[in-house]
Amino acid sequence: MNKLDWINLKAIILDVDGTLYHQSKLRKKMLFQLLKYYLFQPLRIKDLFILYHFRKEREQLAGQEYENLEEALYQVCADKLNLPVKRIKSVISKWIFEEPNKYLTDYIYPGLIPFLALMRKEGIKIAVYSDYPASEKLKAMQLHADLIVASTDPWVNSLKPKPKGLFYILNTLSYSTSQCVFIGDRDELDGQCARKAGVPFLLISRKRKQADQFYNQLIESYTNYKTRNNAG
Template identity: 50%
Template sequence: MPLPPTILWPRVKAIIFDVDGTLYTQSRMRTQMLLDLLGYYALRPWRLQELLMLRRFRAEREKRPGAVGPDLENAQYEWCADNGRYPVAKLKQVVERWMFIHPNQYLPGCIYPGTQSFFAALRRQGIKIGIYSDYKAHDKLAALGLSADVVVSSTDPEIDRLKPAPKGLLYVAAALGLAPDECVFIGDRPELDGACAEQAGMPCLIVDKQPFDRFTFYTSLEHQLATALTPVTL
């Protein structure tokens, strides 16, 4: 993938990554989770309402791009409560299990080829690594075998804004001690990640939509990084 001309690798001091769909493929994860959900609830039909809770949680989040807190972590569950039809405590329990705990066991098999190698290459070059996701990310990173210097999600109290609001990106850059134009944000959704980076004044790359077994995005970036920063010998 050719890099946009506005990105000058010798100037880049940090790469900030989105997580879902950026570090791992969501299609593999969704297939596995569908099988698990169907298998679980086929044996427990009296709990099918929990599937409706999950669907509503996703839908309510998706229709509120740029939503602002306060207390966004809890507000996202209030959006789904449907005037008390779904108790907030139950919503939290179901979402936590099926969105933030159960899927993590499958992440090692869903990580994009070249991701771990690219992270290692950034470390070797002294380039800092940040994470900015709309969802909680610490446990996902651990399951993926990745680490970062700063990890932030939109529902953290210091952010309390969903993408494409730029506060999360600006917060990560500041925490790294960098200006926005010294960072590059890598995401998978132009309408959220791309718009977020644009509002933050930060260069952005959008992950190529490549089949998993032919995914070369991060391998290509690692090669370009090495080429750009290798001293020329005369």
């Protein structure tokens, strides 16, 4: 893990999926839920194609900017499958924005909650920047952030690695790039976004054991910093 500049740090910016919880574990859980559900709903099996293509098309749109990004994401999928946008929205809402929230607390990374509590106690702001809307996910995990930003927000409307969302956070909090750090799990998106904005970046490993140690290591790093600072 790269060292943090604790002396100047004023805000921590967090990605959500794969950064606050084990996304791979949740996906396995949701695959089981999907199969169980559609086993008894064979006439709606096309919903699985909607989910597959929505994720696939969204990945291909990385770095794109639209006048209305949220609607564009649905429309691209609808055009691909020749289905009404209303049905696309219904399936995505259920299986991406609602059902997974029921299980999020089971997969939160060890150390995340005490780390955020420590940062809040020390007066360091917590911001969240995700390509997907994150407010309901944070609520489900009982996590609080000072600022929550999504790529689909009207004032952003661009996907990572475009840095527009990070610039919005910096401007809203009135902090410089050197006073913040962005934490994410995808270097090609989160990391590139941070570099384009000039914000320091920390990458969470996708290896389970390393990811489990990440936030506890940050706590240890900050504790050591405070110890040295007080001793001096």
